[in-house]
Amino acid sequence: MSQQRAQSSGVASGGGPGFPDLPEATVARLPEYLRALHNLADAGHDTVSSEGLATAAGVNSAKLRKDLSHLGSYGTRGVGYDVTLLIEQIEQVLGLHETRAVALVGIGNLGHALARYAGFASRGFHIAALFDADRDRVGELVNGMAVRHMSDIAAVVADEGISIGVIATPADAAQVVADDLVAAGVTSILNFAPCVLAVPDGVDVRKVDLAIELQILSFHEHRKSTLTALPAKVVGQ
Amino acid sequence: MSQQRAQSSGVASGGGPGFPDLPEATVARLPEYLRALHNLADAGHDTVSSEGLATAAGVNSAKLRKDLSHLGSYGTRGVGYDVTLLIEQIEQVLGLHETRAVALVGIGNLGHALARYAGFASRGFHIAALFDADRDRVGELVNGMAVRHMSDIAAVVADEGISIGVIATPADAAQVVADDLVAAGVTSILNFAPCVLAVPDGVDVRKVDLAIELQILSFHEHRKSTLTALPAKVVGQ
DNA sequence: CAATGTGAAATGCTTCACAGCG
DNA sequence: CGCTGTGAAGCATTTCACATTG
Structure with a gap:
């Protein structure tokens, strides 16, 4: 699994009225x-x-x-x-009835692709703002939206009612960005940077690490090649 | 979890010599x-x-x-x-001692970003070939590598010793691409398309679905806002 | 009578707590 | 004495199998 949950803050048991607490x-x-x-x-x-x-x-x-x-x-x-x-x-x-506003931070390779990815909008998410720490990139138009500087985060998150942040920065910037997002009021983060984030209780983090996915597949490749090198029974093919 | 394993073909028990079978x-x-x-x-x-x-x-x-x-x-x-x-x-x-060759299929938004992503190379993976079904894109240089047409897959996979395929196509093309990859000899697939892939036993599939990650976070946002609307006890902050 | 909803069993994973070793 | 390695306990998730129901 390449995800990481913030240490779950104990999901107030019983579930509120009409709120089943699902596994x-x-x-x-x-x-x-x-x-x-x-x-x-x-x-x-x-x-x-x-x-x-x-x-x-x-x-x-x-x-x-x-x-x-x-x-x-x-x-x-x-x-x-x-x-x-x-x-x-x-x-x-x-909770997909209300469209959720998302902030995307880090407009490099991956950030560009995410900003243009149609799958978000089509499934109820609205990328409401793009941020980067690099002032040379500020103002650049991506998918019709201007990149803003990190220093605007607090104001924009409040204005746009943003509750989810997506981090697509290099690893060494990610923790600072996460801190800024949390300080601005974001309570859920999707982290593409290859690093562990520390966040306060009550903030949820999920992580997607592309290299880790490949490494897991590598393990299985390695295993398969080791096994087929032996007279072991191979299922299927 | 946003991943999906092929129905595990039963990991020949006991583990071969020197091959611990890990959870x-x-x-x-x-x-x-x-x-x-x-x-x-x-x-x-x-x-x-x-x-x-x-x-x-x-x-x-x-x-x-x-x-x-x-x-x-x-x-x-x-x-x-x-x-x-x-x-x-x-x-x-x-199995990271041997560098593994990877084929990337689907050179759209996400495909471009993946092709340029430095994190793969730095962690032992070599993107050995880029493919697209669109002949207009064939020949385009991405990160110094020419995009090839899908019809070359079988030959290139064999030539380059490719064992892992990455699918970054739209959902409706993904199954065909997966079939082609498997036919060409690929035994592990990382799927970014939002769909379920059917593959033969012995082929491993992992899935990364960006919208699903956001939807999971949306659930937690929804839960948190429901809970804080009540007098329930909130931990931390 | 086909297909849901669900106790109960089986499996897998995490956490505890400490024996044992360097 | 500190820290690893690990049985055993505790949870979570999956699977089975069937009573129940429209």
Whole structure:
């Protein structure tokens, strides 16, 4: 897993009214179900069985049913799930009804690509501001939006109601940026820099490290080549 | 978790000679330990305690010790771990001694950024070829390397000894690309397209979906705002 | 009667707590 | 004496298997 959660601050138990406290593993899969459901809806399906949705989302059906059961009982026995209703419910739980404003910090290679990535907007996120520490880049237009200097962060985060920050800076700048984001009021961070961030309780951090993903695959390559070098039984192919 | 493993083909038990079969969770953390160790080495440290390394890697020390114990006994009681030796061991286990050749498919926004990302090369990966299905893009130079057409994949994968493919295409092209990569002999895939890939047993897939990461954070934002709207106890801040 | 929702079993992972070693 | 390595306990997640229901 290449993610990192802030030390979870203990999710005030019991769950508030109407707020089921889902297992983290379930939360991480809901977006995948949601995507699969949108595909099914586009393909004209009105209902789908746990088996069908599970296949579309790449999990097994028992897991899917257990995940969905945490949201409540939205299936019909003998039939399956109503696609539209389930989309509605999952979006509700994920808090996707209100569009969330995102600040993107670090407009280098990756930052440019992220700023232009259409997948964010199409899934309910609005990149509301771009920041960089380099004054030479300030003012540059990326995807129609001007890059601003880090020193504006506090004001812009407040003005735009930004709650999520994306860090795409080099590793040595990331902690300072995280501190600035938190000071400005951001409470969730997606970190692409290859380093560990320290943040206060109550701030959530997820990490995506491209090189780590490759290293994990490297391990499996290494394992496979070691195993096939032996007379061990190879499954499949 | 935003990753997806191919249905694990059963990791021939017992582990071959000299090949410890590590828990997946441990494998996923080793690259993080490795990065922390390199930082420590650069900072001039010869040894490090489990406590120190755990802090640098953002985990707790018991977990770190258990993870490392799977590799064998490379620590010294009363002292800690030899930084250089441990780097050596982890790189060994991850199969990072041989530089691995990577094919990158889909030279759009994200593909450009990945092609230029220095973090791959610096951590033992060599982007050996770039591919795109769009003939208008074929021949374009990205980071000094010419983009080739998908139809060359089989030949190039064989020539360059490529074992890992990175898919940065739109979702609707990804499955075809995956099939082509697998047919060409690639046995590990890192998928940035927002879709589930079907691959044969023996092929490993990891998935990175940027929008899913944001949706997970959105859930936590939603939860936090729901909770703070109540008189519930908020930890920390 | 097909397919959900769910107790209960099985597995895997994390954390504790300390014996044992350098 | 400090720190590693590790059984054992504690949690979380997955899977099984079936009673239940529309």
